[in-house]
Amino acid sequence: MNDQPTSAAAYAEQAFWYIERRRIAEAKRLLAQALAQYPQDPDLLFHSAQAEWFDDENETAEKTVRQVLVVDPHHAPARQLLAAMLVQRGEYADAELLLIGLLREYPESAELYGRYSQLMLRTLHLDKAGQLAREGLRYDPEDDECLLAAALCETARSGSRPNAGLQKLLTAHPESMSSVHALVVALVESGRIAEAHRIAQGAMRADPANEHLVDLVRELRIQNHWSMKPLWPLQKWGWGASVVMWLGGIVVIRALAKSAPDIAGPVAWVWLGYALYSWVWPPLIRRIL
């Protein structure tokens, strides 16, 4: 990719090649050069916004993407990118309107249904999220955005039970980041932290520039740390385990106080220590590691 491009389209193609491979600095350099020659080209501006977005320059990226829409108000990839930016900023209603507008123009785009489904999942509208994913899969049964949304909806509904949506995603896209994401989420929900950690670590080695994966691996490393092992019942069974711990602790300590008062005191202290450990240690280790 060292030949000098001779048109805006050629620059855009080369910039996209860099962006796809997360070589953002090179993409930015090329785009700066291209935009000096074609300052109003919507595709160059769009790729520039993409590069800024990947570089976490969110405000600049949004300005650039809005500039694209001034030049070409119908630029679909720019509208999709703006929707993603609005979702990240928590402006869900505006993002929804953008996605609906796009879906009205491209009613058979499975990818758009998948994105809209993920927005619905994020805003806790599970039924609509499921319907949108199913609708998208009618147009493209192997679309990874829809399969990811369907797998996540099923994980939300059924937790650790067998997940047909996840199975379909893993079969159709065994090496995609969506599969890794859905699989790790399902494993974490089943309390299988060590396996989730291993899979996320493997994915991070393949895509070390992916910040989402880096954060995920860091969080799983914390949850998989040896000092967190005593808390595995709480990790695996969540609030059910907490309720059992509280009720069981009170009943057992009361019973011991009556039948074996000598050991009731130490047991109460151990129980209290464990409860304090479960509250204090997880936030502390997040600061330490």
Add this chain to the structure above:
Amino acid sequence: MSNDDRTDDRDDDLLRPTLSDYSRPPAMYHTTGFALSSFFGGPVGAAIYAMFNTARLSRLKQDGVVVLALCAAAVLVALQMARSGGLDSLASIAGLTPQSTARLMLRALGLACFGAIYLLHRKFFRAARISGVKPAPSWPLGLASVALGWAANAAMMTWILEHH
């Protein structure tokens, strides 16, 4: 109606905006706050906290009655235990005064309400975790639920002990 018309209707329904009416981003209140409110505030504390969570999910119509019914059932169990002499049996088994036993029973019933309501909304709690949605700030709601639940528990205990 042709198949195409039905497809159009379904698309129109699916493509109707859902989020336009929200004044704040949808999120649930913290689960820890819910558990603590239920433990310290008993069934009434659990119900108050859960009703606010249900409102945030825009599911008051579907789930509001269930939450209230669970709270009412828990209160009835407490009163029935006192009337039928179950409280005395529990107190003698645990070696506690009737007052301590009643307090413990209300806390256990609060946690039972928490468990039942958590099961009712489990898929939403999971969806929030999966999507990385941060819980809404829950200190004010938690404190209000504990305070009101505590007052309700005190009133119930007074009644229970007076009719004991």
